[in-house]
Amino acid sequence: MTAKRCYFSPPPGVDLSRLTGTLIVIEGPDASGRSTHIVQLTKWLEEEGYAVVHVGLRRSMLVSPELDRAKKGNVVSPRTMSLFYAADFYDQMENVLVPALQAGAVALADRYIFTLMARDLVRGAEPHWVESLYSRALVPDAVFFLKVSRETQAVRSLKARGGLDYWESGMDLRLSRDWFDCFVKYQTRLAQVFAGFQEKHGFEVVNANRSLKAIQSDLRAHLRRVLAGLKA
Amino acid sequence: MTADKKLPGRLIAFEGLDGSGISTQIHLVQRWLAGLGCRVFYSEWDSSEMVKEATRRGKKQQLFTPTTFSLVYATDFADRYERQILPMLKGGFIVLCDRYVFTSFARDAVRGCDPAWLRELYGFAHIPDLTFYLDLPLHMAINRIFENRQQLNYFEAGMDLGLSQDIYESFRLFQGRVADRYLQMVNEFAFTVVDATRNIHEQQEILRASIAAAIDPADFRERASQ
Secondary structure (H helix, E strand, O other): OOOOOEOOOOOOOOOHHHOOOEEEEEEOOOOOOHHHHHHHHHHHHHHOOOOEEEEEOOOOOOOHHHHHHHHOOOOOOHHHHHHHHHHHHHHHHHHHHHHHHHOOOEEEEEOOHHHHHHHHHHOOOOHHHHHHHOOOOEOOOEEEEEEOOHHHHHHHHHHHHOOOOOOOOOHHHOOOOOHHHHHHHHHHHHHHHHHHHHHHOOOEEEEOOOOHHHHHHHHHHHHHHHHOOOOO | OEOOOOOOOEEEEEEEOOOOOHHHHHHHHHHHHHHOOEOEEEEEOOOOHHHHHHHHHHHHOOOOOHHHHHHHHHHHHHHHHHHHHHHHHHOOOEEEEEOOHHHHHHHHHHOOOOHHHHHHHOOOOEOOOEEEEEEOOHHHHHHHHHHHOOOOOOOOOOHHHOOOOOHHHHHHHHHHHHHHHHHHHHHHOOOEEEEOOOOHHHHHHHHHHHHHHHOOHHHHEOOOOO
């Protein structure tokens, strides 16, 4: 096991030396299959004898009602939104993730600060401000990035939701009057930001255009190496 | 914080310990400026409708950590700043803030947040044209709170810091540390320190004189109606 660290320094009250678990992040755009893979990985990890804890976005007791309300069209400024999401993130990190890692569990995160930062950046937030905002986050032991082609993603999104989601299409950015067009443009911008993150944050890129089974077996192989304490 | 562009409006912040009399003084300043016919706007710390529920929930259920406490207050500030304060400044108003980012710099730092991180968090906010610090000795501020007020709440008293099991003792210790933080910022942010042991009227005269020396109220007057 490698020692845990934060991007800059830990938040007050978090003792990194007590964190013995493993933090695995699954990132990937809308409808890239993250949750399906997390379900399957959980089943497998538990069979292998690991305790698994899930974290994700917009799940905190503290501010998720506000985030739900804002999503339904209670309009707040992009910065207010960023800060709400950051509060939500740290609430989960400090109250769910840290205790899980202290207990030695494997924490599977369905998206992490990368999605939050990318959303803020495409909405014009200052990179320095966004990085500082998340500088107290724990650095994951591995980040798996499910990469899908734009066509595959569009088809999956449409199938999964029976249409397009307002926010996942970046409709608030008014990139186009046409909803599908806006979705493609928005997801392309997010993908560009993620491409920049890939190297900087050492993402393990997984080709997610393939079958579920092929992707899952790749994820397990990588995860096995991480858990064995090797570099993924 | 940003000091780059000169905005048409002016920003005046009031800081001080709980019990230092900020709301009384700011109310009188607002009356004075409005009486002169100025465009004036007042904004209070922790008052955004959008965020209120979250703050209440966090306090009631004691969900806050120092970091989330800080972020929820920053959210409240950002909401008021972007919706009201900044547009008002752009529209040529004199904006009076009952507490500003320095409240967070003081309280959250006492809770263990990194002062440099806090300054970056609020990096989007303009530095006020004037910041008054109503300076009241700790024991007087505390007496005022204890005399006039009902129950102290958990976070207000800094109980989350574990300084003392006794809520009044905890409040005293917490406020003492907050006062230290404020005093460290006097030079950093060029606070105008006002002796808050003087009577209300004398303090108000001092405030009005300082404001008049920095700002010509005539520049912010509404057009006379025909």
